[in-house]
Amino acid sequence: MTAKSAVALSVEAVSHSYRDLRALDDITLAIPAGEVTVLVGPSGCGKSTLLGILGGLIAPSQGRVLMEGPIADDCLNPLTYVFQDFALLPWRDVGGNVALGLEAAGLSRDARAARVAEVLALTGLGAFATAWPKQLSGGMRQRVGIARALAVHPAVLLMDEPLSALDAQTRALLLEEFSALITASGVTTVYVTHTLSEAALLGQQIVVLSRRPGRIRDIVRINRPLAGRRVGDSDLVAVEARLWGLIRDDAADAAREFADA
Amino acid sequence: MTLRRRALLAALAATPFAGPARAAAPIRLGVLRTVSPAPFYIAHSRGFFAAQGVEVEFKFFQAAQPIAAAAVAGDIDVGVTALTGGFFALAGKGELQVIGGGLHETKGFELTAVLASRQAYDAGLTTLDKLPGHSFGITQFGSSFHYMLGQLAAAKKFDIKSVTLRPLQQVPNMVAAVRSGQVDATMAIASMARPLEAAGEAKIIGWVGDYVPYQITALFATAPMIATRADDLQKFCRAYQAGVAAYRAAFLRFDAAGKPLYDAATDAAITDITKYVYTGDPAAASKIKAGIGWYDLGGALDVADVKAQLAWFAAEGLVKGPIDPDGIIDTRFLPTR
Amino acid sequence: MREVGFRGGGFAPRNLPFAGALTLVLVVASWQIAASLGWISTRFLPAPLAIIQALVGLAQSGELRLHLAASLSRLAWGWAAGTAAGLMVGFALGLFSLARTPGLAIVSALFPVPKIALVPLFIVWFGIGEGSKLVTLGFGVFFPTVINTLAGVDGVSRSLIRMGQSFGLSRTAILTKIVLPGALPAILAGFRITTATAIILLVAAEMIGAEYGIGAFVLSAGNLYDTDALLAGITVLSLLGLSISWAISRLERWLLAWR
Ligand SMILES: Nc1ncnc2c1ncn2[C@@H]1O[C@H](COP(=O)(O)OP(=O)(O)O)[C@@H](O)[C@H]1O
Ligand SMILES: [Mg+2]
Numbered sequence: 001m002t003a004k005s006a007v008a009l010s011v012e013a014v015s016h017s018y019r020d021l022r023a024l025d026d027i028t029l030a031i032p033a034g035e036v037t038v039l040v041g042p043s044g045c046g047k048s049t050l051l052g053i054l055g056g057l058i059a060p061s062q063g064r065v066l067m068e069g070p071i072a073d074d075c076l077n078p079l080t081y082v083f084q085d086f087a088l089l090p091w092r093d094v095g096g097n098v099a100l101g102l103e104a105a106g107l108s109r110d111a112r113a114a115r116v117a118e119v120l121a122l123t124g125l126g127a128f129a130t131a132w133p134k135q136l137s138g139g140m141r142q143r144v145g146i147a148r149a150l151a152v153h154p155a156v157l158l159m160d161e162p163l164s165a166l167d168a169q170t171r172a173l174l175l176e177e178f179s180a181l182i183t184a185s186g187v188t189t190v191y192v193t194h195t196l197s198e199a200a201l202l203g204q205q206i207v208v209l210s211r212r213p214g215r216i217r218d219i220v221r222i223n224r225p226l227a228g229r230r231v232g233d234s235d236l237v238a239v240e241a242r243l244w245g246l247i248r249d250d251a252a253d254a255a256r257e258f259a260d261a
Numbered sequence: 262m263t264l265r266r267r268a269l270l271a272a273l274a275a276t277p278f279a280g281p282a283r284a285a286a287p288i289r290l291g292v293l294r295t296v297s298p299a300p301f302y303i304a305h306s307r308g309f310f311a312a313q314g315v316e317v318e319f320k321f322f323q324a325a326q327p328i329a330a331a332a333v334a335g336d337i338d339v340g341v342t343a344l345t346g347g348f349f350a351l352a353g354k355g356e357l358q359v360i361g362g363g364l365h366e367t368k369g370f371e372l373t374a375v376l377a378s379r380q381a382y383d384a385g386l387t388t389l390d391k392l393p394g395h396s397f398g399i400t401q402f403g404s405s406f407h408y409m410l411g412q413l414a415a416a417k418k419f420d421i422k423s424v425t426l427r428p429l430q431q432v433p434n435m436v437a438a439v440r441s442g443q444v445d446a447t448m449a450i451a452s453m454a455r456p457l458e459a460a461g462e463a464k465i466i467g468w469v470g471d472y473v474p475y476q477i478t479a480l481f482a483t484a485p486m487i488a489t490r491a492d493d494l495q496k497f498c499r500a501y502q503a504g505v506a507a508y509r510a511a512f513l514r515f516d517a518a519g520k521p522l523y524d525a526a527t528d529a530a531i532t533d534i535t536k537y538v539y540t541g542d543p544a545a546a547s548k549i550k551a552g553i554g555w556y557d558l559g560g561a562l563d564v565a566d567v568k569a570q571l572a573w574f575a576a577e578g579l580v581k582g583p584i585d586p587d588g589i590i591d592t593r594f595l596p597t598r
Numbered sequence: 599m600r601e602v603g604f605r606g607g608g609f610a611p612r613n614l615p616f617a618g619a620l621t622l623v624l625v626v627a628s629w630q631i632a633a634s635l636g637w638i639s640t641r642f643l644p645a646p647l648a649i650i651q652a653l654v655g656l657a658q659s660g661e662l663r664l665h666l667a668a669s670l671s672r673l674a675w676g677w678a679a680g681t682a683a684g685l686m687v688g689f690a691l692g693l694f695s696l697a698r699t700p701g702l703a704i705v706s707a708l709f710p711v712p713k714i715a716l717v718p719l720f721i722v723w724f725g726i727g728e729g730s731k732l733v734t735l736g737f738g739v740f741f742p743t744v745i746n747t748l749a750g751v752d753g754v755s756r757s758l759i760r761m762g763q764s765f766g767l768s769r770t771a772i773l774t775k776i777v778l779p780g781a782l783p784a785i786l787a788g789f790r791i792t793t794a795t796a797i798i799l800l801v802a803a804e805m806i807g808a809e810y811g812i813g814a815f816v817l818s819a820g821n822l823y824d825t826d827a828l829l830a831g832i833t834v835l836s837l838l839g840l841s842i843s844w845a846i847s848r849l850e851r852w853l854l855a856w857r
Pocket of ligand 2: 047048049161
């Protein structure tokens, strides 16, 4: 799984409305193979909606999403999510949760066990295979979430604010691990966040969305490999400042709104 | 003490319209709202109780069993109810005393019929001695129906255990069950049984009255009533006897063929009775006539039969513990058969 | 200078394992002592020993076995039928928009109807045999099961279902691997209610035409004012309820170990 994923996505003129509410407006975007694309924007701007459309969980009102490039033979679920609220099944232990996607793909018991062991080792969960989710801290739960996603050898990893339910220290630790895992697997990744430092540390292409209805305001590129990026690197700090300049006014308006999804 | 009181009572009674010596509380009489307590209705309607100087307040019940329970709880002072296992159990605790007779089954007076379902009749259940092996609908274990079946079994010399008893709680359920063939046989009073047979929905295969002399209902009083108000009870019983006399004159006279003779006395009694039951019902007269049962002259109690009933309930295990029959019968107020 | 007084605490009741049994034993023992000393009349309230004697008598005569066997088989079949139907309808209402609103209307309309009031109808429709008894029990069990199952299905987090879809689980797999286990706690909690309901309805079910059965026995004892037997029967019903409740606790501990 060290070979870079060759699967790219292209979003063509996608718009989406929830009844009268226009959430996304005419989004056209290329998500290059083997890169990390970060979606940032004020809350309620449609990031989750766009991610749902990318993975086929939400049918867009207009437009379409195309998947290009060969899917590897061992890939069991090309478009795979990591969720903000972890979405672990509380009645399955860690191993059972990781095996869920493998069962859906009809893998044999032995093949499942092998893949589960592999990703648990990779994510540092080897000792927790038989623990119940309720026994784990938030950070450990999200490690299970990423292990479950990696177990199916995805072509595209879709991560929706995977760290926002965690405390700051756990977030910093996990971000480093994610960065390493993504680099190692070379999987095409779409990462949603509203934390600008995360965007700067992970993003190769950072897509800034404007406030509702979500439109692409700008795209910022960082042409430096993930490995070697550190908090406080001057180029990254500069990117953060630029991103903040782009979304500041929108964020202020969004904060004064009543409802948020 | 008793003798002196009796003498006093006699003196009081000899003085017509002596009126209440003191403002005594009314005697609360518990009855089923049916035709069966008719002599009490007549006595009340015609002022026989008032003439004796007692005030009577009727308390109506939907089922016979709660009447005895209400007496134990102190809600009524006297009552008319069926002599069931439950009644004997309560009386056996010393709370209730049987003081007089009510309805009787009497030979030739067709009151309670044994009904066979059409299917069972066609399959051979044509006489009472064929009841073994069949199902039989009753209200409850220890009810009058259970007892009557026991008496039929004794008369026809079969074991009551050879009949499958089906407790159905209510008489309408028994009738419905025999009509639909869900039980092979049951019992019903003539006014229900005859129309069923006429409509071909069931067959009458016998009359209880032909086999058993049977005291169906009795008049009872609570122990406190007897202990503290025996004189009032005495007056009450005299009025009741006058009611029975009027009832017999109205309904229990027969021609040579055994058909009841109805005349102006009958109509007058029906007018009295409709103040209490079938009020405003245009068919009241025929319904009342169909519900008439036998009352002995003077409201006499069949002491021997009451004892026999208690013995049967005890033998069947339906009444627990030794109950002294003399301890639950008080014959000072009304005559015996 | 003043020390800051403690004002938190409380509002956190704990389960004391043996306190329940101890309370029952103490109540029964003091009842017996009061009865033996003549403080309470045993004329219409038999003392515990008299009830135990009645129970022993019933057991020795073999009557208890007959009554229990009849009632247990009715409870088992009636409850199982009502539960199976209730689970199916509950899942249908929880999963299909077309079933939901009309089904809920019917369930809401019929749930509050006292099932005892329907016994005469059941007898006309199903006879005085086992049919009407099973239907009475099944009907009483059905509605709470539907309501609890529906609440359980509704309570399953939508994000878990979306997760299942995102991993390509089939509809059946989502049902068996996500919805069913997610609804299980509510369903098991419903079992507590429905088994108790079934025991309560046993007396109504055995009112008509039952020769044997604890409910029929209790009714008959009541009619005969045989207070010892009446309370013996009630004791059996209560013990039955306790054992079933215990069994459900074990089932919960086994099936819901993940909670
Ligand atoms: N299922 C839904 N039904 C109606 N409105 C929704 C739904 N999901 C999201 N929205 C609305 O659409 C907008 C975009 O939501 P979302 O994509 O979740 O934004 P983000 O993830 O950027 O915070 C928000 O205003 C939100 O309230
Ligand atoms: Mg979101």
